[in-house]
Amino acid sequence: DAKTTQPNSMESNEEEPVHLPCNHSTISGTDYIHWYRQLPSQGPEYVIHGLTSNVNNRMASLAIAEDRKSSTLILHRATLRDAAVYYCILSTNAGGTSYGKLTFGQGTILTVHP
Amino acid sequence: EAQVTQNPRYLITVTGKKLTVTCSQNMNHEYMSWYRQDPGLGLRQIYYSMNVEVTDKGDVPEGYKVSRKEKRNFPLILESPSPNQTSLYFCASRPRTGLNYGYTFGSGTRLTVV
Numbered sequence: 001d002a003k004t005t006q007p008n009s010m011e012s013n014e015e016e017p018v019h020l021p022c023n024h025s026t027i028s029g030t031d032y033i034h035w036y037r038q039l040p041s042q043g044p045e046y047v048i049h050g051l052t053s054n055v056n057n058r059m060a061s062l063a064i065a066e067d068r069k070s071s072t073l074i075l076h077r078a079t080l081r082d083a084a085v086y087y088c089i090l091s092t093n094a095g096g097t098s099y100g101k102l103t104f105g106q107g108t109i110l111t112v113h114p
Numbered sequence: 115e116a117q118v119t120q121n122p123r124y125l126i127t128v129t130g131k132k133l134t135v136t137c138s139q140n141m142n143h144e145y146m147s148w149y150r151q152d153p154g155l156g157l158r159q160i161y162y163s164m165n166v167e168v169t170d171k172g173d174v175p176e177g178y179k180v181s182r183k184e185k186r187n188f189p190l191i192l193e194s195p196s197p198n199q200t201s202l203y204f205c206a207s208r209p210r211t212g213l214n215y216g217y218t219f220g221s222g223t224r225l226t227v228v
Contacts, residue, residue: 046216104157
């Protein structure tokens with residue numbers, strides 16, 4: 001499985017934007033970039049995903065580098081409820097046994113200060 | 115409400131006593147998967163299922179069984195639990211196709227084997 005690299009932790013202040021980086025230099029053409037987050041004592045929660053183009057949804061934006069070797073999850077205005085572990089994951093849609101599989105790394109622990 | 119429901123939420127059992135953790139989803143998703151989460155090791159896939167009667171091993175299948183007789187249910191079976199299976203377990207489901215095919219995770223089952 002292609003691997004991702006994320007900072008262990010990041011901090012932000014409430015109501016400020018947060019940019020969470022992810023490096024995935026070995027990404028293949030069929031790999032989608034997924035972001036999940038896990039709040040304390042809860043299961044992971046889907047945030048956003050993309051392939052080549054930048055993506056926006058109600059939770060966040062995903063900016064994908066032109067060479068696809070890195071991406072950034074953007075939370076436009078952090079709230080205390082956004083404090084969580086954020087996982088950047090590559091998931092292939094190429095078929096076969098790895099189809100749709102999520103391989104979680106250690107993620108980035110986001111702390112949001114009031 | 116669209117959700118993945120796991121039962122029980124908490125379970126303490128003794129070594130060797132067979133147990134089943136149930137997982138049910140109400141979203142008509144084809145894909146279902148089981149993960150376990152351990153400190154320092156992150157989330158690791160145990161088994162997954164691409165559809166009814168189609169299951170396959172994930173990264174850590176030893177000591178576990180699954181079945182997928184109906185689309186909505188994907189139980190995890192521990193025939194002879196051992197203390198090293200003490201962990202936090204998550205069930206997840208997703209559609210095979212669609213604009214938003216992120217996984218929906220259950221709330222987790224915390225299992226302790228003594």
